[in-house]
Amino acid sequence: MSKKPVVQSVEEKVYSEGGMDFLLTRQRKFVTVYLPLAVFTFILLFPFYWMTITTFKSNDDIYNYEKNSPFWVFNPTLHNIKKLLFETSYPDWLWNTFLVSVVATAISLFASVLAAYAIERLRFKGSRWIGLSIYGAYLVPPSILFIPLATMVYKLGLFDSRWALILTYPTFLIPFCTWLLMGYFKSIPFELEECALIDGATRVQILWKIVLPLAVPGLISAGIFAFTLSWNEFIYALTFISSSENKTVPVGVLTELVDGDVYHWGSLMAGALFGSLPVALLYSFFVEYYVAGMTGAVKE
Amino acid sequence: MAKSSSQSLLDRFNNSANALGLVFMLPAAAILLVFLTYPLGLGLWLGLTDTKIGRPGVFIGLENYRSLFNDSVFWLSVFNTIGYTAVASVFKFVLGLILALLLNQNIALKSFMRAIILLPWIVPTTLSAIAFWWMYDSQFSIISWVLVKAGLIDHYIDFLGDRWNARISVVVANIWRGIPFVAISLLAGLQTISPSLYEAATIDGATPWQRFRFITYPLLTPIIAIVMTFSVLFTFTDFQLIYVITRGGPVNATHLMATLSFQRAIPGGQLAEGAAIAMAMVPFLIAAILISFFGLQRRAWQQGSKD
Numbered sequence: 001m002s003k004k005p006v007v008q009s010v011e012e013k014v015y016s017e018g019g020m021d022f023l024l025t026r027q028r029k030f031v032t033v034y035l036p037l038a039v040f041t042f043i044l045l046f047p048f049y050w051m052t053i054t055t056f057k058s059n060d061d062i063y064n065y066e067k068n069s070p071f072w073v074f075n076p077t078l079h080n081i082k083k084l085l086f087e088t089s090y091p092d093w094l095w096n097t098f099l100v101s102v103v104a105t106a107i108s109l110f111a112s113v114l115a116a117y118a119i120e121r122l123r124f125k126g127s128r129w130i131g132l133s134i135y136g137a138y139l140v141p142p143s144i145l146f147i148p149l150a151t152m153v154y155k156l157g158l159f160d161s162r163w164a165l166i167l168t169y170p171t172f173l174i175p176f177c178t179w180l181l182m183g184y185f186k187s188i189p190f191e192l193e194e195c196a197l198i199d200g201a202t203r204v205q206i207l208w209k210i211v212l213p214l215a216v217p218g219l220i221s222a223g224i225f226a227f228t229l230s231w232n233e234f235i236y237a238l239t240f241i242s243s244s245e246n247k248t249v250p251v252g253v254l255t256e257l258v259d260g261d262v263y264h265w266g267s268l269m270a271g272a273l274f275g276s277l278p279v280a281l282l283y284s285f286f287v288e289y290y291v292a293g294m295t296g297a298v299k300e
Numbered sequence: 301m302a303k304s305s306s307q308s309l310l311d312r313f314n315n316s317a318n319a320l321g322l323v324f325m326l327p328a329a330a331i332l333l334v335f336l337t338y339p340l341g342l343g344l345w346l347g348l349t350d351t352k353i354g355r356p357g358v359f360i361g362l363e364n365y366r367s368l369f370n371d372s373v374f375w376l377s378v379f380n381t382i383g384y385t386a387v388a389s390v391f392k393f394v395l396g397l398i399l400a401l402l403l404n405q406n407i408a409l410k411s412f413m414r415a416i417i418l419l420p421w422i423v424p425t426t427l428s429a430i431a432f433w434w435m436y437d438s439q440f441s442i443i444s445w446v447l448v449k450a451g452l453i454d455h456y457i458d459f460l461g462d463r464w465n466a467r468i469s470v471v472v473a474n475i476w477r478g479i480p481f482v483a484i485s486l487l488a489g490l491q492t493i494s495p496s497l498y499e500a501a502t503i504d505g506a507t508p509w510q511r512f513r514f515i516t517y518p519l520l521t522p523i524i525a526i527v528m529t530f531s532v533l534f535t536f537t538d539f540q541l542i543y544v545i546t547r548g549g550p551v552n553a554t555h556l557m558a559t560l561s562f563q564r565a566i567p568g569g570q571l572a573e574g575a576a577i578a579m580a581m582v583p584f585l586i587a588a589i590l591i592s593f594f595g596l597q598r599r600a601w602q603q604g605s606k607d
Binding site for chain 1: 317318320321322324325326327328329331332335336338339340342343346351395398399402403405407411413414415416417418419420422423424425426427428430431432434435437440442445476479480481484485488533534537538539540543544558561562565566571574575578579581582585588589
């Protein structure tokens with residue numbers, strides 16, 4: 001500290017703060033930065049808070065705001081969760097969602113790694129156009145594909161089976177993962193591959209032993225993103241699956257937990273909470289990869 | 301002899317970018333051609349037939365489109381979709397940009413803040429939409445309860461029973477879900493702007509607004525173009541939020557083209573009509589993609605690269 005000249009430490013301060021906001025006073029910063037930020041955070045997180053506390057409330061407290069303040073759980077109960085786990089097919093839905101997401105992600109990663117490497121590094125004839133058409137494929141939304149896909153799924157005899165989802169989810173996962181991985185492969189220096197080629201390595205060896213180990217962060221980003229997108233998918237699962245035990249969590253919670261006009265809000269919120277937790281947990285471990293994946297996909 | 305010639309063939313194959321490229325592209329291309337390109341064509345074809353569930357149709361030309369043209373519910377869904385997309389995108393952009401600028405300040409717990417703000421975007425939309433559905437309940441809405449307690453209103457708001465209330469409610473839910481994506485993407489763009497530009501401007505006496513208008517905004521334009529294209533595209537084709545919160549009601553007031561297409565095709569059984577509605581979204585999507593393309597061109601031009 002004492003060794004550094006004063007001027008330099010001021011300069012460092014400017015850069016580390018990424019702006020001129022050290023000119024703001026403490027009070028002014030509170031009003032212009034922290035207060036609006038707190039409002040944003042409150043609004044963005046409130047639905048999750050509300051979901052969580054409704055889950056642990058007794059029916060008495062869910063429908064009566066006057067006796068106890070609605071913003072806290074006074075008589076916590078596991079009744080809603082118990083009902084969800086033992087009186088509905090919720091465990092089946094969780095298992096289906098997990099299975100479909102993992103298999104669809106694995107298929108998509110495999111296909112995407114090969115495709116991204118071919119487009120970015122093999123530079124075969126027309127690779128530029130293939131790259132652009134992959135980008136185009138990412139922009140085709142599921143809501144215009146689900147009707148023809150439904151007729152195909154029916155003809156292939158896959159209706160109401162997990163395979164219907166495992167085979168259709170890659171249509172939005174592969175374009176996304178390929179695009180993301182192309183960006184990562186681009187950042188690996190050509191010289192490494194050239195050295196390996198001179199030493200007699202084949203392209204497959206280069207991909208497996210040099211490029212993939214260096215692209216691990218990209219693989220993690222693509223993998224967790226693909227898993228999250230599959231977990232959250234709704235319209236295909238709603239259209240292609242009809243029997244209760246084959247449904248995924250988003251579809252099951254919506255279609256099976258509402259009987260007639262009676263909404264059991266306690267178990268509905270419990271279903272929403274436990275369907276959100278797996279991706280929220282995965283997210284909490286890999287935040288940086290999510291951000292890198294998202295911004296990478298946008299920037300490329 | 302045979303061995304060495306097969307070896308050299310393998311070698312040649314391994315060193316031929318075209319042959320190897322073809323093999324490497326095969327898995328992805330097969331899946332995308334079968335489950336993406338073919339259904340796109342099939343959807344176009346279905347829209348020109350009179351296919352119903354359980355009954356293969358025959359070619360009837362533009363009959364579906366002609367009947368949609370005279371269908372007031374279809375036009376309502378078109379206007380709803382355009383309005384929903386326009387209003388939600390503007391708010392998502394403005395609020396997302398403000399949030400990105402706030403997060404770009406030197407604040408405590410910056411990465412933690414960034415992490416929790418992305419949550420609405422990570423969690424399954426269907427499930428957070430169910431939470432909104434509960435908050436919009438006509439009898440037990442927590443929003444109404446707070447407003448009544450605060451003395452701002454005297455009776456509970458009928459969020460989903462009234463046409464305009466329902467429209468506003470679903471747009472709010474969509475904005476809520478979309479802000480994090482816009483904010484975090486724009487934040488990534490903001491972090492690439494060199495602080496020295498702001499220092500120079502500040503020394504020259506620029507006001508905060510001038511620094512935003514003449515430094516931040518121009519340098520952020522390319523990424524804004526891409527982020528907003530994605531946002532518009534996904535809002536325009538939105539299905540989940542509406543399906544969960546209103547199912548298109550009350551009296552079709554919140555039907556989007558995607559939900560109407562589903563409604564007609566799957567529960568209604570009119571596959572051909574549903575496919576025609578879905579295909580009617582395509583021109584809008586192409587417009588959005590062209591905007592994205594020119595956004596990218598402009599970005600390349602600004603960076604002085606030829607590629």
